[in-house]
Amino acid sequence: MHSVSLFIAKHQVDMGFPSVLMLQFVISLGFIASKSLFLAVDSSTLSIETDKEALISFKSLIESPNPLSTWDQTLSPCNWTRVTCNKLGQRVVGLDLASLGLKGSITPHIGNLSFLRSLQLQNNQLTGTFPRQLGNLFRLAVLNASFNTIQGPIPPTISRCVELRTLNLMQNEVSGRIPEEISHLTKLQILNLAGNNLSGPIPPSIANISSLTNLNLGTNTLSGPIPGDLSRLRNLKYLDLTINNLTGTVPPSIYNMSSLVYLALASNDLWGNLPSDVGVTLPNLLGFNFCFNKFTGTIPGSLHNLTNIQIIRMAHNLLHGTVPPGLGNLPDLRMYNIGFNRIVSSGDNGLNFLSLLTNSTRLNFLAIDGNLLDGIIPESIGNLSKVLGKLYMGGNRIRGSIPASIGHLNGLALLNLSYNSISGEIPHEVGQLEELLKLGLAGNKISGKIPNSIGDLKKLIEIDLSGNELVGSIPTSFGNFQDLLSLDLSSNKLNGSIPREILNLPSLSTHLNLSKNFLNGPLPQQIGILASVVSIDLSDNRLSGPIPDSIGKCKSLEELFMADNLFSGRIPNTFVEVKGLQTLDISNNNLSGSIPSDLQKLQALQVLNLSFNNLEGEVPIGGVFSNLSKVHLEGNPNLCFSLACKKIHGHIKRLILVFIIIIIAAILALSLAISLIFYLRKRQAKIKTSSESFKRPHQMVSYDDLRLATGNFNQENLLGRGSFGSVYKGNLREGSPIAVKVLDVERTGSWKSFLAECAALRSVRHRNLVKLITSCSSIDFKNMEFLALVYEFMSNGSLEDWIRGKRRHTNGDGLNIVERLNVAIDVACVVNYLHHENGAQVVHCDLKPSNILLDEDMTAKVGDFGLAKLLISRTRDQSSISSTRGVKGSVGYIPPEYGLGEKPSTAGDVYSYGITLLELFTGKTPTDEIFTGGSSLKEWVKMAFPASIEQVLDQDLLPNKGSLCHEGKSISPEAQHDCLIALLGVGLSCTVDSPNGRISMSDALCKLKSSRDTLLKFDLLLRK
Structure with missing residues (x-):
């Protein structure tokens, strides 16, 4: 054909234009006829x-x-293999290369497979x-290139695929925007671009493809509103826009699409929550999925008018x-999934909308969790679908008790009512949920005993009843x-011993948590057995x-917490067999003996x-x-490090020698004392000592003494609550x-x-410290452990009360x-004393206005040494074994270095x-709501x-309010202003x-x- 065109071009001057056209037409016909004859002879082979x-x-x-x-x-x-031809074996019509682990790129020659209908x-x-x-594959019906790492735009030449039935480019990493050329595919029925890196808005021109039945643009980074x-x-029939960055409200016109069977506008793993009989390619599936896209507005009422709806996910x-x-x-x-939004309800009947779902006899999944729903669970919940498998209602404001009718939902595999305000007892009927796999009732106010019937749920794989x-x-x-x-x-009030039966569960592999109860034995x-x-x-x-x-047989153990118990004896050497152990906390017990050296392995x-035990040795x-x-x-005061231990042993030998000398001296002193007594008796001297010459020790107080002093710890005598307890006003006998x-x-x-506060106040004396009178460690009338500290009463309350007005x-x-x-x-004086003037250097760790109290003379005194630390410096002769790691203090007052793991310091x-x-001088707490983002009080x-x-x-300190009269003297606004700046x-x-950049307390x-x-003084000069 190329040579024919050249021939015509050379002779068209000599021939008229009509003649040229005629000649071209005749030659073309001849060429086509000859080509057809040639193809008829050997087309299949070629x-x-x-x-x-x-x-x-x-x-x-x-x-x-x-x-x-x-x-x-x-x-x-x-x-x-993996290649399919037509019946006559003349052309390749199918290529299935799925899941072969292919690495490489797609050849441009793929376009020569002109009879291809399916490419997987x-x-x-x-x-x-x-x-x-790819645009040459005009017969292509299925193109699935999902789950690869293909990049770049969708080629515009795909618009040539006028007979295309399915285009599936799902789960690749194609980047760029959705090409406008897509709109040229006027016969396109299925378009799947999911699982790529497509960005930008959804082109409204896609709406020009009137033949489109399936559109999947999910799992991309598309933004903007839905056109x-x-x-x-x-x-x-099928529209999927899941896992994008789409915003705004869903256009109301979307709910008028009568042909729509499936609408997904979310980002969760939809298929993991679907009923088992639903496949991802079923064209008759109807659903709504509104999860990770940040859509706003309300749930449209027209949504519930789509009477064929099967799945609603918002x-x-x-x-x-x-x-x-x-x-x-x-x-x-x-x-029906509307979880994790801001949906509200109120009143005891706030959850009655659940009763309407009793008409949905195929309901398998119901989730209303993570909202602001208030109300009582209706008894009609037991009338829901018998095939209901998952019920999520946690994270709301649900009140009342769990209705006994819950036991009628015998198809439930998951029941989650956690983190509400549910009270009452767990109904015995829960034991009828024979298919239950997960039971979550944590974070409520459920009381009573755990029903034995829960043990009948033999399929359970997870139970969470914590925080009740x-x-x-x-x-x-x-x-x-x-x-x-x-x-x-x-975090319950369970008592008794740990049953051997719950330890005979070799299937336990995630965690066993029985902490914060009253278990004994x-x-x-x-x-x-929990290997x-x-x-x-x-x-x-x-x-x-x-x-x-x-x-030691718990071979998979990574975390073991046994703190705050009464364990005694030695630390087992078998811990060394738990090779993967990452955290071991056995603090605050009565363990004794030495630390097993195998723990080093x-x-x-x-x-x-291992803190707060009775451990000893090196x-x-x-x-x-x-x-x-x-x-x-x-x-653990009897622990020591290598060098210190050697010196201690030498010191012990010296102590023995000193002890012998002391015994001899004591015998001599005793003999001298006896002689003196005989001498005094002979003189019959009487020595009178006034009672005021001796200070009687403060009487020890019992639990009953403190109960009577505080009116049985009456709430009217409550002065405040702190991190570790409550403070009451009282009067001793x-x-x-x-x-x-x-x-x-x-x-x-x-x-x-308790121990820290006693240790700190035992070693310090200062006029600006709240005086610790005595302590009480006893048993209350419930036979529970009772700890209390008795202080002098500060009649003018805390500095916080004065700052807050x-x-x-x-x-x-x-x-x-x-x-x-x-x-x-006053406060600086006592802190300077604790840091620099006391024999044992003390760090308070929790200085704040609520811990500064004022007596009747308005003298400030520092209290609450519950977090205090006695600092022991390291020298060549002494090593500290006290670890002071951890963030200590109150939010807003904690220095930044504590958050980075630094030890408490002056x-x-x-x-x-x-x-x-x-x-004190601004009246603003460091946690005031005005300090948001990166702002702070300082x-x-x-x-x-x-x-x-x-x-x-x-406002009470503004100098422009005029002169201040103090003890009969006037202080001018100028003097106040200069002082406040200082x-x-x-x-x-x-x-x-930076800790090194701060001034010391003595400088302050x-x-x-x-x-x-x-x-x-400035005021005196002005008066002169």
Whole structure:
């Protein structure tokens, strides 16, 4: 044809234009006739060879190992694996290369397979881009290249595939926008671009493909709203836009698409939650999926008018409002998921919309969790579908009790009512849910005993009843579970011993959590049967006796928590057999003996807490012990390190010698004393000593004494609550007012707080410390452990009350600048004493206004040493074995370095004092709601300092209110202003981020006293 065209071009001048056309027409006819004759002779041979060359080219781009190596070039492609030809064997019509692990790119020669109708390339590792030649496959019906790593845009030449039935490019990494050329595919029926990196908005021009029945653009990064034009696709049955960044409201016109069978606008794994009889390609599936796209607005009422709906999923969006009416119109509904939105209801009948779902007899999945729904579970819940498999109602505000009718849902595999306000007892009828796999009732107010009937649920794999008020013992019927993976009964009031039956569950592999209960008795040897469990938490109970050696058989154990019990005896050597152990916490027990040296061999061990026991001897130096930040040994006074131990042994020998000398001296002294007594008797001298010459020790107080002193701990005498207990006002029998701090023994760390406060206050004396009168460790009338500290009563409350305006002078005034400055100096004095003037250096760790109290003379005193630390410096002769790692203090007052794992230090106290100083003069707490994002109290003050401090000062301190009268003397606004600048400057100097950049407490105290002197002296100069 090319040579014919040249011939015509050369002679067209000599021939007229009509003649040229005639000649061209005749020659073309002849060429076509001859070509047809030629194809009739050998078309099948040439066509199959062309297909073979295309397939060989495809094979050549596949990396080694090449799964297509079985393609023998001496044979026809029709004999190759994964290749399908037509009935006559003339052309390749199908290519199924799915799930072969192919690595490489798609050859452009793929376009030569002109008879191809099905191309399956999914589940491989193909890379590169889609070749333009795909557009030559005009007979293609199925193209599936999902689950690869193909990139680049969709080739515009695909628009040539005018007979295309299915285009599936799902789950690749194709990037760029959806090409406008897609709209040229006027006969396209199925378009699947899911699982790529497509971005930008959805082109409204897609609505021009009127023949489209299936459109899948899910699992991309598409943004913007859903085009309302999509409603023009009158033949569309399947629309999937899941897992994108789409926003806005769903266009109302979408709900008018009468042909629509399936609508998915979410991002969750839809298929993991679907009924088992639903396939991903069923065209008659009807559903809504609104999960990870951030759609707003309300649930449209028209949604419930689609009476053929089977699946409604609107989870994980920002939808608000109530559940619209119409749920009773959905007889074919299988899934209703509106979880994790902002849907609301109120009143006892707030959940009555669930009763409407009783008409949906095929309902398999119901989720309303993670909303703001308030109400009582209706008794009619038992009338829901008999095939209901999953019921999610957790994370709401549901009240009342669990209705007994719940037992009628005998098809349930999952029941989650966790984190509501449900009360009452667990109904016995729960035991009728024979198909139940997961039971979640955590974080409620459920009381009573755990019903034995739960043990009848033999298919259970997970139970979570934590965070309730359950009492009684753990049912032995729990031993019936054969497939249980996880059991959590923590944070209840369970008592009795640990049943051997629940330890005879070899299937347990996730975790066993029995912490924060009142369990007692020994830990059974059967603990070793749990060979597959990863985490065990038995902390905060009353378990006693030795730790069984069988614990070493828990080979899969990674975390073991046994703190805050009464375990005694030695630490088992069998811990070394638990090779994967990462965390071991056996603190706050009565363990004795030495630390097993084999613990050094646990290479995976990252946290070891042996604190507050009775351990003794030398601390190992290898393994986890080589990094003391990972080891907690405090509270074991008889432990020592290698060098210190040698010196201790030498010291003991010297002590023996000294002891012998002391005995001899004592004998001599005794003889001398006897002689003196005879001498005094002969003289009959009488020595009178007034009672005032001797100080009688404060009488020890019992639980009954404190109960009577506080009116049986009456709430009217409650002064406040702290981290580890409550403080009550009381009066001893002789009438002395006291403040009684009752520790919450159920709270982790309460004993540690009790001991820390006693240790700290035993070694310090200062006028600005709240005086500790005595302590009480006893048993209350319920035979429960009782711990209390008795302090002097501070009649003017806390500094926090004065800053917040809860307390004022009788004339209605708050604290003035001089009074606040005096408080600041009082606190600085005692902190400086603790840091630099006391024999044992003490760090308070929790300085804040609520821990600063004022007596009747408005003298400030620091209290609450529950987090205090006695710092022991390291010298050549002495090593500290106290670990002070961990964030200590209150939010807003904690120095930044504590959050990075630094030990408590005097510089940390300086930071907390600086924040307190800024709060004292601004009236703003560091956790005030105005401090959001990156702002904070100190940054707020820093921005106004020094030129605009009026913007941050407490309104009661504004100097423009006029002169201040203090003790009959006038202090001018100018003097107040200059003093306030100096005081805020001290606060900012104390709160520098770097500990090394902060001033010391002695420097701060000096500056504060200087500011007070200047304030008062300046006033004297003005009066002169």
